[in-house]
Each structure stands twice: as C-alpha cells, then as structure tokens.
Amino acid sequence: METKISENWDLDSLYKGGKASTKLEETILQLKDELVVLQKELHTYKGLEDGGDLVEYLIKVQEYKLAAFELDEFLICLYSVNVNDPDVSKLIEESSTLKAGLESLLIDVDQVLANLSYSQWHALMQHKEIQKVQFYLEERKQRVANKLPLEIEKIINALSVNGFIGWEDHYEQLMGELRFTVEKDGELEEMSIGQALSYAAFSSNPSIRQKTGQVVVKGLAEKADSFASILNRIIGFRLDVYKQRGWNNVLKESMEQNRVNETSVHAMLSSIKENREIAHTFYKRKAQVMKIDKLAWYDTESPSFHSSKIIPYDEAAKIVINQFYQFSEKLGQFAERAFHEGWIEAEDRKGKMHGGFCAYMPIKKESRIFLTYTGSYQDIVTIAHELGHAYHNFILQDEPAFAQEVSTSMAETASTFAENLVLDAAIAQAQTLEEKLFLLETKILNGLKYQVMVPGMFEFEQKLYELRKRGSITAEDISGIMANMFKEFYGEALAENNPYLWMTIPQIFSTELAFYNIPYTIGYLFSNGIYAQAKEQGESFLEQYDSLLQNTGKMNVETLAATYLNQDLGERKFWDASLQPTIEAIHEYLRLTEEFI
Structure with missing residues (x-):
C-alpha cells in the first residue's frame, strides 16, 4: 500500500523543538560570538603579499554567512505557520541584528579588498578557492568606489535596523493585524488580507466577489494614511542614502543587485509596451465570456471558466513528479525527495501566513516549501514554482557561499521554468474544452502578471520616487497614481479599480531590495527563453540547463x-520572442471562446 504524502513539513530535523530548541538557542549564541571574532580578526589583518591569510579569512566569512542565512530561513518557516507567535518574532529580531552585523562585516571586507595593491589583488586571485568566487569579490570591490567612506556606510547600516528595516517590520505587523468582516455562507466571518483578497478574486459568485472587493477597498482606505507614512519613510531613507552617495539614478542599486544592464531592461520594457494591446483584448474578451459589460479589479484574476475538480494533495504530488520526470530523471527524483522527505508545508488551516515561498537550508543542503493547498490547479502550479527554486538551491549547494549569491531576477528563472513544465502539460492533456480553457487562462493570467502588472508597478514605483524627492507624499497621492496605473494595465476593459492595491504588495515596502518587482519580469521572460530552447533541443539541453543555474552566482x-x-x-x-508564449495562449483563448460570446 502506497504511503500517503504528508501535507506538513519536517522542521524538527533542522532544529528539534522549534522555537524551544536548545540547538537553536546555542546556534544564535554561537553566531553572536563568531561575529565578534570575525570582526576582531579582520581588524588585525595585515595583508601578506600572496593574500594567503585573507583566503582563509574569506572562507570563514562564507561559512558564517551560510550559517546565519540558514538560521534566518528557519525562523521565517516558524513564523509562516503561526504569524501571531511573539516568541518567534523576538527570534527574528535577533536574526535581523545578526544580519546587520554580517553586512557591516562585509562592508569592512569590501574596504580591505579595495585597499589591496594590484599585486596583492592579483596574488589573491590565483588561489583556487578564490577563483570560484572571483565574480562576487570583483563585484563588491567595484561597488566600494561608488559608496561613502567605510565608517559612514557602517553607521547607515547600523541605524537601519531600528530605522529603515524597522519600518518594513512595522508594515508586516500592520498587514498581519488587518482584518475584514466578510459574509461567507450566510454568516459574517473575519478574514485576514490574504484570505479576503483570495475570496474576492476566486469566488465563483459575482455578487460575493463584488461585496468582498468593496469591503477590502473600504478597509484598506481606512488604514491608507498609516501605510503611506511607512512608505514615505522607506523611500525617503533610501533617497537620502542615494543623495549622500551622490547617486542621481534611483535605479542604480536595483540594476546592480539584479546584475542586469539598464539597457537590457529598457529593451525589455519597450517590447512589453509595444505588445500591451493584446492584454487589453484579452480582458475585453474575458468580460464578454463572464457576461459582464466590464471587469472590476476583483474580476481580473477570477477564472472565466471554472474547474470544479478538487485535486487531492497526493494526486497533485504525482502530477508534479511525473511532469518533472518528463523533463529529466534528475529533476523527477528531486521532486520525489521533496515530497517524501517532508520538505513541503501545504495544509490548509488558520494562522498561517498568506502566499508561498521556498526557504533554503544551505548547511543541511535541503529546502523547505510553504503554501496553503486548497486543491486547485493553481496550487499545483505554485508547488511546481517553489520546487523550481528548491532545485536551483540543489544545483548551487556545493558552491561556496559567495557563488550561491543569486540575483532575484535569476532566482525566478528555475521556478518559472518548472511552472511551465507542469502547466503546459496539463493544457495539452485536458479532457474537455472547458478544462482546457480554464488551464489556458491560468497560463495567460500568470503571464500577464509579469508582462503587464509587474512592469506597471515598476513604473508606479519610479513615479513615487520622483514625487518623494519633492517632499512627503500622501495616501491620496499614492492612490491617485495607482488608479492611473490601472488604466495602463487594463485599458478600457476595467470599470472599477482598487486604488489601494499598493498597500497589499510587500515588495514595494522591501528594504532588502530596491524596485523589488521588476526582477520577477526579467526572470519570467528569461526563463521563457530557456524553456523555448529546452523544447527545441530536448535531452541535449539538460546539462546546459544545470550549468546555467550553477553559474547564476558567477555571471x-x-x-x-x-x-x-x-x-x-x-x-x-x-x-519579443519571450513574450510569445503568453501572446499565443491569448490568441488560442480568443479562438476557442468565440462560441461562448
């Protein structure tokens, strides 16, 4: 008899006892002590001609970096399954302090690298261990020249914990506290923002979508001033730092963090804008199929064709595993391992965080995947997406820590690739026209998220930054820009928008990465290019694909x-070519829905 796959992940194999783990407590104390030692060692570094002592030091820094990262990822996992646990929040705060300390240490390391003579740098690069992380070190050395003196950068970093980063923490707290009273099954129910948005978007009843959508907008409007205040502080802090560094281009940091040239991004956005009209055509047809004059914001994600089929979790696992095997034995075996070794938390229950993510445990050489599985095909696509991240982690796991440092844009490549594997196979194997249209629309909506929504939010953020340069921006200002962006997203197809949508997008409030949205579009379209080549070359592309992933931290x-x-x-x-899969899917949707209008 086949063993049932658990819907809960195994965290005890990492730290037995969770937040009460003795090992966890010891790890935090050990990391605190090791950070002090690393700081002292660097200050006594004299710099031998062959750079040998620095090689050993850089190896120790990388080992520390992996340990601190794994701790933080584990704590995020603990938080995600119970967002109201104050003990975990305290542990996360301790981890944030360690991360800030590590970042200060890396700033010191940058300065040491920048001060090396040409002969010392050349000697350092001859070491085998350093050659593996040469790209990362050269990248950081280059950035030193563009920043403020060492001590000032360290002060900025230290103050950011209770300032810049503190505002993001406050945002997450307020979002977690938001509640909306919604009518469900004839009774009033209190929902979190994630639950309310999901109910508004995916209910098959138009009246429920409308009522819930209106409740969400009203509730967000009441809190808009608080969230605008937070956003002002985050953008203001970043702009102040840029000004002190003499940076006139607000995109400089984002382009550097994503290891992409602004010329490439402009080429991508030019292509997207020129092809935007096909999205407007799709939304108009979607409204016709749904028998409404125009869509409201809460209708855009609601499928025009529904699948009443609830797919059991065990079956979902089989679907993903089988499709991964279709691409490669290695990927299929990896998926089996993830499902059977307790890497995935999927149970649908209250108290969990909204959304999905993949956490990486580099020392354990495992990943953990979080989502709430409700039995829909979109949930299966989410599992595939997060497993793509986990596979990328798996390919990188034997690389040095610095070579595992991957930009967000490239981090999204493997996940989108895996998503395409599962979704395209499902469309091809659909048993009925309605099922095919349901899956086809899922592919279209996923594509338009990256080809319309995310680029629109990138433009939205740039407008906010320009406005913030002139002074504080009000909630009314922000929501006005958001309302105008809806017209760009959907053309004339939308009758009712949500001007407070910006409040619900955590990437806008991120302090870790500037302009956090656009990397998702870069990664999505880059992945489409890889996927097209994989389909064209077949098995001969497998080794090339793994090699590409392995070098995402080196190029x-x-x-x-x-x-x-x-x-x-x-x-x-x-x-242009990378946009085609979504465009072709829209044309197919338009052709197949002629009989429904």
Whole structure:
C-alpha cells in the first residue's frame, strides 16, 4: 500500500523543538560570538603579499554567512505557520541584528579588498578557492568606489535596523493585524488580507466577489494614511542614502543587485509596451465570456471558466513528479525527495501566513516549501514554482557561499521554468474544452502578471520616487497614481479599480531590495527563453540547463544569455520572442471562446 504524502513539513530535523530548541538557542549564541571574532580578526589583518591569510579569512566569512542565512530561513518557516507567535518574532529580531552585523562585516571586507595593491589583488586571485568566487569579490570591490567612506556606510547600516528595516517590520505587523468582516455562507466571518483578497478574486459568485472587493477597498482606505507614512519613510531613507552617495539614478542599486544592464531592461520594457494591446483584448474578451459589460479589479484574476475538480494533495504530488520526470530523471527524483522527505508545508488551516515561498537550508543542503493547498490547479502550479527554486538551491549547494549569491531576477528563472513544465502539460492533456480553457487562462493570467502588472508597478514605483524627492507624499497621492496605473494595465476593459492595491504588495515596502518587482519580469521572460530552447533541443539541453543555474552566482544576466542562449539582451529580439508564449495562449483563448460570446 502506497504511503500517503504528508501535507506538513519536517522542521524538527533542522532544529528539534522549534522555537524551544536548545540547538537553536546555542546556534544564535554561537553566531553572536563568531561575529565578534570575525570582526576582531579582520581588524588585525595585515595583508601578506600572496593574500594567503585573507583566503582563509574569506572562507570563514562564507561559512558564517551560510550559517546565519540558514538560521534566518528557519525562523521565517516558524513564523509562516503561526504569524501571531511573539516568541518567534523576538527570534527574528535577533536574526535581523545578526544580519546587520554580517553586512557591516562585509562592508569592512569590501574596504580591505579595495585597499589591496594590484599585486596583492592579483596574488589573491590565483588561489583556487578564490577563483570560484572571483565574480562576487570583483563585484563588491567595484561597488566600494561608488559608496561613502567605510565608517559612514557602517553607521547607515547600523541605524537601519531600528530605522529603515524597522519600518518594513512595522508594515508586516500592520498587514498581519488587518482584518475584514466578510459574509461567507450566510454568516459574517473575519478574514485576514490574504484570505479576503483570495475570496474576492476566486469566488465563483459575482455578487460575493463584488461585496468582498468593496469591503477590502473600504478597509484598506481606512488604514491608507498609516501605510503611506511607512512608505514615505522607506523611500525617503533610501533617497537620502542615494543623495549622500551622490547617486542621481534611483535605479542604480536595483540594476546592480539584479546584475542586469539598464539597457537590457529598457529593451525589455519597450517590447512589453509595444505588445500591451493584446492584454487589453484579452480582458475585453474575458468580460464578454463572464457576461459582464466590464471587469472590476476583483474580476481580473477570477477564472472565466471554472474547474470544479478538487485535486487531492497526493494526486497533485504525482502530477508534479511525473511532469518533472518528463523533463529529466534528475529533476523527477528531486521532486520525489521533496515530497517524501517532508520538505513541503501545504495544509490548509488558520494562522498561517498568506502566499508561498521556498526557504533554503544551505548547511543541511535541503529546502523547505510553504503554501496553503486548497486543491486547485493553481496550487499545483505554485508547488511546481517553489520546487523550481528548491532545485536551483540543489544545483548551487556545493558552491561556496559567495557563488550561491543569486540575483532575484535569476532566482525566478528555475521556478518559472518548472511552472511551465507542469502547466503546459496539463493544457495539452485536458479532457474537455472547458478544462482546457480554464488551464489556458491560468497560463495567460500568470503571464500577464509579469508582462503587464509587474512592469506597471515598476513604473508606479519610479513615479513615487520622483514625487518623494519633492517632499512627503500622501495616501491620496499614492492612490491617485495607482488608479492611473490601472488604466495602463487594463485599458478600457476595467470599470472599477482598487486604488489601494499598493498597500497589499510587500515588495514595494522591501528594504532588502530596491524596485523589488521588476526582477520577477526579467526572470519570467528569461526563463521563457530557456524553456523555448529546452523544447527545441530536448535531452541535449539538460546539462546546459544545470550549468546555467550553477553559474547564476558567477555571471550577470547578459553573460548568461550570451553564453547559454546565444542572445543579446540589449536587443529587443530576445524579449519579443519571450513574450510569445503568453501572446499565443491569448490568441488560442480568443479562438476557442468565440462560441461562448
């Protein structure tokens, strides 16, 4: 008899007892002590001619970096299953302090690298251990020249814990406290923002979508001033730092963090804008199929064709595993391991965080995947997406810590690739026209999220930054820009928008990465290019695919494209081709829905 796959992950194999783990407590204390030792060692570093002592030091820093990262990822896992646990919140705060300490240490390391003579740097680069992380070190050395003196950068970093980063923490707290009273099954029920948005978007009853959507907008409007205040502080802090560094281009940090050239991003956005009209055509047809004059914001994600089929979790696992095996034995075996070794938390229950993520445990060489599985095909796609992240982690696990440092844009590549594997197979195997249209629309909506919504939010954020340069921006200002962006997203297809949508997008409030949204579009479209090549070349592409993933921490986006895809990202040709899967899916949807209007 086949063993039932658990819907709960195993965290005890990492730290037995969770927040009460003795090992966890010891790890935190050990990391605190090791950080002090590393700081002292660096201050006594004299710099031998061959750089040998620095090699050993950099190895120790990387080991520390992996340990601190694994601790933080584990605590995020603990928090995600019970967002109201104050003990876990305190542990996360301790981890944030350790991260800030590590970042200060890395700033010191940057300065040491910058001060090396040409002969010392050359000697350092001859060491085998350093050659594996040369790209990372050269990247950080280059950035030192563009920043403020060492001591000032360290002060900024230290003050950010209770300032800059503190505002993001406050945002997450307020979001977690938001509650909306919604009518469900004839009774009033209190919902979190995630539950309310999901209920508004995915209810098959138009009246419920409308009522819930209106409750959400009203509730967000009442809190808009508080969230605007937080956003002002986050953007203001970042702009102040940029000004002190002499940076006039607000995109400088984002482009550097994502290891992408602004020319490539402009080429991508140019291609997206020129193809935006097809999205407007889709939304108009969607409204016709749903028998409404125009869509409201809460209708846009609601499927025009429904699948009443609830897919048991065990069956979902089989679907994902089988499709992964279709691509490669290695990927299929990896998926089996994740499901059977307790890597995935999928149970649908209250108290969990909204959304999904993949947490990486680099020392344990495992990942943990979080989502709330409700039996829909979209949930299966989410599992595939997060397993793609986990597979990327698996490919990188034997690389040094610095070479595992991957930009967000490239981090989204493997996840989108895995998502495509599962979704395209499901569309091809659909048993009925309605099921095919349901899955086809799922693919379209996923694509439009990255080809319309995310680029729109990127433009939205740039407008906020320009406005913030002139002074504080009000909730009314922000919501006005948001309302105008809806017109860009949906054209004339939308009758009612949500001007407070910005409050619900955590990437806008991120202090870790500037302009956090746009990397998702870069990664999505880059992945489409890889996927097209994989379909064309078949098994011969497998080794090339793994090699590409393995080098995502050693090359920028343009070099990866040139090396593995023979493409120039500064030209629109690549981006035009990468938009085609969604465009072709829309044309197929338009053709197949003629009989429904």
